[in-house]
Amino acid sequence: MTRTHLPTTVALRVVVSLAQHGTVSSAAQALHLTQSAVSKQLKSIEELAGMCLFTRTSRGLAPTEAGVIYIEQARLALGALETAAVRLAGLRSSQPTIRLHVLPILGDRWFMPRFSRFAELHPRIDIQFTTFAPSDTLEEADAVFRFGDGTWPGWDANYVLGRDVVLASSPHLIARNGGLNAADDVRNFPVLDHLQTPLRWSDFGAACGFSDFRPPRVIRFGYYALVIRAAISGQGLALVPRSLILDELASGQLVNPLGLGFSSKNGYWLTTPASRPLHADLAILRDWILSEARQSEGRV
Amino acid sequence: MTRTHLPTTVALRVVVSLAQHGTVSSAAQALHLTQSAVSKQLKSIEELAGMCLFTRTSRGLAPTEAGVIYIEQARLALGALETAAVRLAGLRSSQPTIRLHVLPILGDRWFMPRFSRFAELHPRIDIQFTTFAPSDTLEEADAVFRFGDGTWPGWDANYVLGRDVVLASSPHLIARNGGLNAADDVRNFPVLDHLQTPLRWSDFGAACGFSDFRPPRVIRFGYYALVIRAAISGQGLALVPRSLILDELASGQLVNPLGLGFSSKNGYWLTTPASRPLHADLAILRDWILSEARQSEGRV
DNA sequence: TGCGGCTATTCCATTTCGGACTACCTTCGA
DNA sequence: TCGAAGGTAGTCCGAAATGGAATAGCCGCA
Structure with a gap:
């Protein structure tokens, strides 16, 4: 008989945050918790679920099939709680x-x-x-x-x-890939894409006057935070609203050597x-x- | 700024159970907790909500307007968690x-x-x-x-x-109301009704051969547990599947002196x-x- | 007025939880 | 090939939350 143990609400937030951020550390940061705490929450909820919800990769975590299911329902649950709070606030x-x-x-x-x-x-x-x-x-x-x-x-x-979208890359990636000295060099880089805003790269290509823009590789992500993270770790070029990566541009974690970018609709x-x-x-x-x-x- | 404190999942179960059972004590029993624990959970979630979710009556608790909203969303949240568990079990x-x-x-x-x-x-x-x-x-x-x-x-x-539905009453109510010596005496009693199974009393009237059955008072409840509880506390007559109140009938908390009842569809x-x-x-x-x-x- | 049924509160033991720290793994670049 | 960087997991410990027992107190009712 299955013990009807329910997950904690913070475990739900942990799961959702993990999906959005892709690593325990950054999920923890977003939740104002430590990496240790999140790691333990993850462990406990996986024990409760009786299976792994995320596969551990060298770069972080990716949801398993079970994880996708769990994340979806966790969002619904958290959404219901938010709805309750909002409606009470209205009263x-x-x-x-x-x-x-x-x-x-x-x-x-x-x-x-x-x-x-x-x-x-x-x-x-x-x-x-x-x-x-x-x-x-x-x-x-x-x-x-x-x-x-x-x-x-x-x-x-x-x-x-x-609307001020800029090209962003890890400096290491640029060094490794033979430099980025002209806009045309962009064609040699793998690019990172966001599933929900898919037109970024074609808009960028048009803005750069590329007649036919076919990156050697496109890696797609479901959350923008994952795109940014992947860019920082040097997996490819990203197109990101500048205001969302001010810190990374200032610290040099991300660079845009040619000042490329475009003004988005x-x-x-x-x-x-x-x-x-x-x-x-x-x-x-x-x-x-x-x-x-x-x-x-x-x-x- | 509102602290984004989330309720505990046990608090959600408490709220739902309170709505179903109408008193802290019986909700606690259903949750395998003590009255004390449930009372405290209720207090904490009301503090979190910033308002009363249940009005305290002399007989127990009744949800406020805010409570109704909260209960609804709590059910949704718990439902999502159950859905997650069920789907994982399927994997x-x-x-x-x-x-x-x-x-x-x-x-x-x-x-x-x-x-x-x-x-x-x-x-x-x-x-x-x-x-x-x-x-x-x-x-x-x-x-x-x-x-x-x-x-x-x-x-x-x-x-x-x-399908074996019987008439059930607190013995005190019968004594107070001049006894129940013939089926026709039922007409003098207030009756308890369940909103989701509303035909019980007319079926009962038909089974007893009442041509026109108009109880002096009808009290309606949203949960069957509340009907049973109200019957025990002497608020009126109830029609209940016998198998759901075996204990109460055995202990004498509920009685059916004339053995009235009917076979439900x-x-x-x-x-x-x-x-x-x-x-x-x-x-x-x-x-x-x-x-x-x-x-x-x-x-x- | 006392009893039964109910809630709220206090006290206390226990458990849980989160943070600091450590250990360890993998990748990547010099 | 080695060291640095960045990641996860595990241990230890103090703080906080939690639940149970006991108690106080409230209300309706015979």
């Missing part, structure tokens, strides 16, 4: 809470690190975050980060950042339901976000 | 696991208490239970308990128990997908369940 009429839906990569790499400053500036404003909430509950949110070209019927959209936007009037606190938050974004992208 | 081809979906009231009051005996008899047979799994995943189960008349297209159904069935051949272990389980059920209903 609390006395102290209005801003319900903000964030996207994984944008939240991890740009928004959350900066948000603590906002929280200090405006300790009175209460914000409820969601990231796993199912898409049919998004209209309950007061503001939603989205990726696209800015047209979402029924929503007012403010451009945040992300798509970027990250902050959207608010057009039907609802904008609450004063929400306007403050929005303006702060837009101002931070201008700073990150160097638009004065 | 483990080496050691086949029987995936069995149980109904709350039947599981709590009849199946689970007896199941430990089966587990002793057949320690080799591994069973994975689900109770919250969403209905569109039921076809993944190997066997599903259902309530109805035995016709489910695509499923083979074996009658288990529950609907009962609990064990169903198996008609498309899949019956695994040997599953046949063992089914036969054991049917034999236990015959014993409970006194059908030799």
